Amino acid sequence: MTVVHKTAWDSAPGPSASRGGRAGAGHRSLGRRVPAGRGRRRGRAYLFLAPAFLMYAAFVIVPWGQAVELSFYHWDGISPGIWAGLENYRTVLTDPQLLGSLMHATGYIGFYSVLPISAGLLLAAVIGRGRRGGNFALARTVLFLPQIIPLVAVGVIWRALYAPDGLVNETLSAIGLESWTRAWLGDFTWAYFAVGLVGSWVMLGLCLVLFQSGIQKIDPSLYEAARIDGAGAVREFFAVTLPGLRAEIGVAVTVTVIAALASFDIVFVTTGGGPGDSTTVPGVLIYRLAFTSGQVGTACALAVVLSLIISLVVLAIGRLTRER
Numbered sequence: 001m002t003v004v005h006k007t008a009w010d011s012a013p014g015p016s017a018s019r020g021g022r023a024g025a026g027h028r029s030l031g032r033r034v035p036a037g038r039g040r041r042r043g044r045a046y047l048f049l050a051p052a053f054l055m056y057a058a059f060v061i062v063p064w065g066q067a068v069e070l071s072f073y074h075w076d077g078i079s080p081g082i083w084a085g086l087e088n089y090r091t092v093l094t095d096p097q098l099l100g101s102l103m104h105a106t107g108y109i110g111f112y113s114v115l116p117i118s119a120g121l122l123l124a125a126v127i128g129r130g131r132r133g134g135n136f137a138l139a140r141t142v143l144f145l146p147q148i149i150p151l152v153a154v155g156v157i158w159r160a161l162y163a164p165d166g167l168v169n170e171t172l173s174a175i176g177l178e179s180w181t182r183a184w185l186g187d188f189t190w191a192y193f194a195v196g197l198v199g200s201w202v203m204l205g206l207c208l209v210l211f212q213s214g215i216q217k218i219d220p221s222l223y224e225a226a227r228i229d230g231a232g233a234v235r236e237f238f239a240v241t242l243p244g245l246r247a248e249i250g251v252a253v254t255v256t257v258i259a260a261l262a263s264f265d266i267v268f269v270t271t272g273g274g275p276g277d278s279t280t281v282p283g284v285l286i287y288r289l290a291f292t293s294g295q296v297g298t299a300c301a302l303a304v305v306l307s308l309i310i311s312l313v314v315l316a317i318g319r320l321t322r323e324r
Contacts, residue, residue, distance in 0.1 A: 064307065071301040076294035088301035097277060098285060098302060102309075104192070105261045105281045111196030112203055112260035117252050119200075120207030121245070124215055125237050140212065144205035151202070155269025158198045159185065162270070185271050188278050195279050198266050203259065207252045214248035215241060250321025254314055261310050282306045 071088050073081035092098050127139070146154060161167045162184040169181040184194040218240065226236045242249075264283030267273060273280035273288070282302055289299035 064304075067300040067303050070297055071304050073297045075296045077290070077296045078294075081297070084297055088297045089305065091298055092301050092305050097280070098282075100277060101280045101282045101285045102306075104279065105263060105283075105306075107192070108196055108199060108260040108263055108281065109257055111193075112199040112263070113253060113256035115200040116203035116207045116256060117249065119204055120211050120252070121242075121249075123208050124211035125233075125241055127212070140205070140209060142205075144209050146202040146204075147206050151265035152269055154198065154202060155266045158266075159270045162194055186275055188275050191271055191275055192279050195267055195270055198270065199260065199263065202266070203256050206255065210248050210252050211245055214245045218244040246321060250317060253321065254317050257313055257317065258310055261306065261313070 070081070072084060072086075074084045074088075075081035123143075163169075164181075164183050168184065172178065172180050182190060185191050187194075222240045222244070223236060226240050231239060262283060263281050264287070267279055267281050268284055268287070271279045273284040286299045286303050286306075289295040289302065
């Protein structure tokens with residue numbers, strides 16, 4: 001019987017295996033390494049973002065931090081401030097006038113958000129069912145016009161339209177509805193609705209253009225399949241158009257809700273918060289408290305509470321409309 005002795009030389013790995021092992025290890029290490037080019041590109045991106053971030057920090061983050069600091073003081077804007085602790089926040093959460101302004105801003109969500117989004121969806125679906133929008137370019141331009149007009153100018157225009165001898169009352173008289181004429185912006189019952197409809201008019205064009213652009217990216221074969229299945233216009237809208245506009249609806253809801261809660265220009269120019277406090281919103285009250293009443297601390301506390309409410313609402317909207 002022949003016995004084969006295995007020596008150390010026989011058990012040692014060969015040159016090729018050794019090189020292969022080192023090559024494999026090197027390959028694995030290279031796989032974990034971040035390419036240098038990508039790191040340089042990321043660094044350049046941060047450099048391009050730096051000027052915008054500095055401007056944002058200078059005009060948003062730093063002033064907001066100062067507002068938070070001032071909200072803990074009683075200060076009239078001139079004399080030294082007196083430490084107030086949480087008293088200003090207690091005032092914001094208990095004072096009927098301040099709470100009423102928050103309720104008014106919340107109610108304006110119906111005018112600034114619900115009405116424009118509903119009408120925008122309807123118009124976007126009707127205008128050529130999303131495919132012949134070019135025939136309605138003029139209509140889209142006219143409806144989008146309020147977005148490029150300063151809101152102060154919008155307020156001045158509608159204040160003239162709502163005047164006792166303005167176009168609204170003149171039109172009502174011309175069609176036999178003279179009993180409906182009134183001083184719209186001076187009426188305790190109708191002033192709130194009159195201002196809210198201005199907000200609806202301003203936001204409608206933005207929602208329409210946003211939804212029209214969203215419909216253009218929906219696959220036409222989905223509409224064709226729905227029609228083959230016998231779907232009518234209404235079923236096609238709910239089965240194809242609405243699901244395809246989920247992201248656009250999220251953007252529209254976010255923008256319009258922020259506009260409602262942070263409204264100031266239109267209300268201040270048209271009614272100034274009146275008559276009485278029937279149209280007062282937090283933006284108008286912040287202006288009054290800080291620049292008229294000398295209650296800068298309370299104004300800052302109201303501004304901080306409003307910003308926190310807006311942030312929470314935006315986060316909730318983002319979570320509800322997130323693509324799944």
